[in-house]
Amino acid sequence: MTGLRVDGLRVSFDTRRGPVRVVDDVSVEVARGRTLGVVGESGSGKTTLGRALARHLPVNGRVLDGRITVDGTDVLALSPRDLRTWRARELAVVHQEAGATLDPSMRVGTQLAEVLGQHDVARDARRGRVRELLTAVRLPDPDAIARRYPHELSGGQQQRVVIAAALASRPSLLILDEPTTGLDASVEAEILALLEDLRRDLDATVVLISHDLGLVGQICDEVVVLYAGQVVERGTAADVLTSPRHPYTAALLASAPTFGVPRRQRRLLAIPGAPPDPAAPPPGCRFAPRCAFADDTCRTDAPVARVVDGRTVRCHHAEVLDLTATARPGAEAPVPRPGSLLQIDGLTRRYGAHAVVDDISLDIAPGEVFGLVGESGSGKTTLARAIMGIGPRSGSGTLRLSGNVLAPALRRRGGAVLRRMQMVFQQPDTTLNPSHRVRTVLARAHETLHGTDSIETLAGRAQLDDALLDARSTDLSGGQKQRVAIARAFAGSPDLVVCDEPVSALDVSVQAGVLEVLADERDRTGTSYLFISHDLAVIGYLADRVGVMYRGQLVEVGATGDVLSGPHHPYTAALVLAARRRDRRRSATPPARAATATGCRFATRCPHHLGDICAERPPPLRAVTDGHQVRCHLPIDQLPKGTA
Amino acid sequence: MTRLLTRRLVAIPVTLLAVSVLVFLATEVLPGDVARTVLGREASDASVADLRRSLGLDEALPVRYAHWLARFVHGDWGTSYTLKVPVRELVLGRLGNSLLLAAFAFLLLVPIALGLGLLAGLHHDKPTDRVISVVGLALGATPEFVTGVILLVVFAVQLKWFPASAQANPGAGLLVRLDHLVLPAVSLVLLCTGYVARHVRASTVAAVESPYVRAAELRGASRSQVVRRHVLRNSTVPATSALGVQAQFLIGGLVAVELLFNYPGVGALLLQSAIDKDLPTLQAAAVVLGLLYMLIMLLVDVTYRLLDPRLRREVPA
């Protein structure tokens, strides 16, 4: 039987606290040529499963029992020598951190040649073959790329080189472990399109491991949902996504914001609690403690995987549950108050000669959530730090808080001003002082920002129960840490909180919880947010107005609904297209144009390029409606509109 | 890269100037009187005062420093107050001796330390690794004059395989001179190997457990292929900084070995001229040593950047 078949796989790790069963009785079957999606949040064991398939567990990992057969070969029984030939002939793996899997001290071309060497390609034929591979993964000017070192390529280019390496070995089993996490939406779209083509001409079995249910639904034929090391639901992608039979799958879908659906329309539902400790799984169903439908039987005896409605589900009440009703009704957001809380005009900040933030002007009204979206390198973080008075100081432009001028450097701002502006950061693991307890973190903020509410009230507002106050900050989960960070920011009841990608490092189920805390705080105190994200769905969910940044400039500003639906700037259109992911047409790769210093910065990638005018003359800022401006040469009526 | 070079090259003269000022002030405070040291205790105070005047010692401090600096920059390093020989030949001669010993020890050190480090790294946590680490650690912690004394007892006095003094008769050939340097060089190598081997071992282990080596294994490469193609280069490059630190020690820190093996190096000269308050010699030795010390620091940084492609060009952050 061709393809991949896994029966009753159990993998455990020896840790200081004894053996921990990370993968527990996983059975899966995929025909050759089809794609299996493995979905799970952090700690679900999905990566371990991937490594077990390649029989490349870390030094302290052991396969307890189970069989893995790929096109008939029992992988676990292979001798070391046969294992090496099997890996060379039949297997290819693409990791999340592609750049790290390239040897930093060797040129990219030499490394690819080495892979080809593995397949006895004659030495003189390798250079030509390398050029073919690089072209196959759509890398412009393959000879130049071949001579470069890995650190000289962008994230997207590195990922393509690794895929080229996978291509070279013409594998029968291709394992993709979070291939596009951390890449920008537009780059992700191109990589996924590339993987799509790869799958067709390789006729290989593909296993895609990801935390992103939407992505898996779009790419894969079949889906497996993992929770705490067990398969809770398995079936075709269409069934699992549209009508999930397991409460966890349903909860995952309910907690993910969908593009274009604001909070007013549907409030996200976070999954309470946290995944169980793998060393001591709870009795009965592992999801019981967090499941809305759990009853005594769920808490006592473990459910067995049963086929229900064409799907294998590990739940006692799969047939009975009505999971569609889990969505929560919308909540009316307060209207932003008139006037201007924060006014930025002509703000420019430079690293050396390179202007990372270039002449940006915008206004944030009191009580307003202003969304700022843009890819990595667009300067959105530098703008946020400039507002807070940290980061590079060379540059011009003025900041005004409720009318009076703000000193560009933090040191020169008075204590009162500091209290009115606070910031929430992206990385949960380093946002709290690792050697402080939660109570100390909040107490310090309370003391320095002269807070009025008690520590307990601050914690309660961030949905943190009092027991957590005495925990060490390192023992908290990612979501809990971000919520403490928010409570800390609100200790001095600020007027403006700058949130720099507050949820992008969190699992989807936890993301919803944090967004709710932010929304509740805004509703209660009328604080304004500058909410920065690269994810249009999250921006669409929370922001009143949104600004789109491209290479240091604001290319579009307006009400969230208008900007997302269109007519909008061609760059916004590209972002929307990538965010909706439904459009399977491969976006025609625009002809590579040289970037010019004066013209529109998006000219190099713009499908609606009007020739010299775009290349030479900087585009004017034109109003689509009074609150909605676009920086583009296209007349308003020709601006692209979002597809229905 | 060039920005780093210019910044560091500019820093060198500034630091050396600071050092020379510090040395000048220090000798002013140091006890003892060089004129007395020259004439001995039985010379009369009048002759001592007369000599001090002729050496210009009673001029104001800044004036003396200015004179010294002006002449020093033009290559006139002055004559030693006590030994009455031109300071330049004296210091450069002694430095030559120290460099010869340091170079000889360094040539022995590089292959031994790199070899042991690699061996320990590849057999991570196995007996060979434990033995190499512990022995390297122990020898690295033992002062060079202790190992030197033991080497002397065994090889010079008992077995008479090597001469006890590191100083060959003038005019002896290079081989004879090296033969005299074997014992001091060995005691230095024993001291420095542990430190460098530890660095190489750490980077070898990091390379072996790195994503790119695991990816190579996943592509079916055998262990020896992986070691040859990926581990070797990535583990020896970081060793340059460790070797650089030892090179600096070998130049400046040899006083104990020079005393023990009676070797006229620059370390011993520095000690003696400081005790005798022979200012011109002391200044010249301090400046030359400082210059050499900083040049090695720079050389290490530059080679490190050249060898590691990631740092080759100053990629804007």
Place this chain on the structure above:
Amino acid sequence: MADHAHPFTPSRRGFLAGAGLTGLSLLAAACSSGTPPSSGSSEATAPAGAAKRGGTLRVGTPAPPTSLDPVTMYDGSAIGIVQLVADYLIWLDPDFTLVPRLAQSWSAGPGNKVWTFVIRKGVVFSDGTPLDAKAVKASFDRLLDPKAKSAALSAFDGILAAGGVSLRGEDTVVFTLERAFSDFPYLVSAGNYNAVILKSDYAGNFAKNPIGTGAFLLKSYNASTGATLVRNPKHWETAKPYLDGVQVKFYADSQAEQIALQSGDLDALIITDPSVILATGDVVLDKVSGTAMTAFTLRVDKAPFDKKEVRQAIAYALDRPGVNQSIDNNIGQLGNDHLFAPLFKAAPTGIAQRTQDADKVKQLLSSAGVDKLSFTLTFDPPSKSYALVIQDQLKQVGIDVKLDQRSSSEFYGGDQAKDTPWLFTDANLVGWAGRAVPSQFLGPMVTSKGVWNGSKYANPALDAALTAYDAGSSEDVRKKQAEIIATALHEDVPVILSIWNGSVRAYNKTKFTGIKAHPSTYVDFSSVSRV
């Protein structure tokens, strides 16, 4: 005779039989095989019959702290090297008898105030110019000229002044003294080590143009490493030297010299520290008694040593044979707290030798009203061993000594009239090289106007006795004055003299013979030859 050179080439490359010796077993062997040093080996007598010519003597010595300049030199190494190259009017034998060298003969005028010296004929400098009276006069005028800053100036102080030297004919020099001085020949002999005879046009850089009348020529001199000397073909004693040359190597300290001697790197030493260099294996020590000593000076003008009893208590606390054993390897002679060494002819013998007496110490201290005596002893590195012995011995009788070691340049630095540590600290140890005549110690150290009177002792009776002693011509007159001086010093104890150091020179007996020790560590290798 067949050249059966003693096959003493170290078997460097030969592996030992059963070469399985690991490092540790060697260490064990090293521990047990050390033989305790024999206390005094027999005097190596020079072989009778014709000495073997040729060979280069390898000699070790500490690097001279100053340049090689006969006029201002004061340390043993520089003196040793210069004595190989230049010569004196009169040489001093190990028992201080005067040996005519460049002076053929000399005679004193009435009242020992005018001395005439006849210069030896036929002597030629190493560059060929003949030696004449003019060169001798120039050499002494140079020493007497204050601008030359010579240490000899203080030796002639009050005896011979600038202009006191005149010529009479080609080969006679006349010295007219300020005051009668019966021991004057010693002052122009090797006893006054700066008094070497150089060419009249000597301009001061001896290392560059080393022209002298000595047995060797200085071929090269390097302040860091050493000096190379070869036979002087024009030496006036045609038969000597037997050696082809001398290779001088500088050593950081005596410990390094000892190692070099034992491992065969060296054949002999110029300066030998008896407390470090030991006679073991092929290394033997040639011994001779001398007049070198370390003065343990106590300031009599301030507490705690202003009372005579306290000073005497310390004198009685010292175990003099123990001192001799620990720091002079038992080759010194016991001192009796006065400056007349047994070697001096005029040394009085009537004074009872002071020995350690704990009860007398307690009795003396209580009579001085001092219950717990403690003081600080200042010294420089060469006297370290003696300081440790004093500290330990005094501790046995309850006297607490705190040691304060200073570097030599600090110890002798500062203003000699106001604050130099060696003349102004309460108690200090000052090492003195051997002197030919007692007045060279007595005058500067214990007379009230003495230029190096560290104890600040002032005793007019002693001053008068010394002047009389100097002027006295007959032996019994000088003996009587010496008796007065010695008794006064013995009683008042401004300076404690526990031992007179013997002088030692270590050499390797298997390669060279004829190497002699000298009371003032002077060097005369002209009669050294291969074994």
Place this chain on the structure above:
Amino acid sequence: MTAVQVRPVAVATDVSLPPTARRRRPIALVVGGMLVGGWVLVATFWPYLAPYDPQRQHPTLRFAAPSGAHWLGTDQFGRDTFSRMLAGARPVLEIAPLATGLALIAGTLIGLLAGTCGRWVDEVIMRVLDAVLVFPAIIASILFVAMLGRSVTVLVIVIGLAFVPIVTRSVRAATLVERQKPYVEAALLRGEPLWSLMLREILPNISRTVLVEATSRLGDAIFAAATLSFIGLGQQPGSPDWGASVSDNRAYLQNAPWTVLSPALAIASLVIGVALVADSLRARLDAR
């Protein structure tokens, strides 16, 4: 400081090994601990352990070979070598910890300041450190000996100051890493004063670096103390200090090797003990 270049035995910022689950067998820690513990006991109780008074001289017993009466023989003054070796432990174990303490406190504060302030403060501090590193340690040692006389304090100051640049560099490196992290920037944005950023926010999180520096510098301090006394800049003569003993007795290598080998092996055993303890501590810290 060059000449005596005070040599870093182990650089604190070793590439920390990936945390392997298996624990290292603790032999190194046990052996190291016994060596160090043994010498610490000797240093405290040597008066009761030493068979003779280490300073007592016996002129008639000079260079006696190891025997029943004198286990490790006697030296040039007839003093018992074994008692002197025991007594010699105290000065070393007084100087090294004090010097390390001085270096740690000064180095940590300066490193924190340089890392936290950045900009010109950091630049100035680093330039000064370069100058100090380049300044010959010998001159500094002679300077202090001249001004303060020969004593334990001088050695503590000289060795302590010689290590300040090394400690500062590694503390600064660790501080720079923490300084970029959001929890420090949050404190900054709250308006926390500089000292609070340094001591309350960053210091607790670089304690691992400080601890590793402590153990590595302790080994170096013993090494430096022995070397300084060996070249004659140590304490007053007569002190049983090991470094000085090796220096004084090395002339008797052949005929009385026990006088020089016993202090030499004592130094080696103590420094090796400290190095073993430091290494296992560092490994444990990495594993966590």
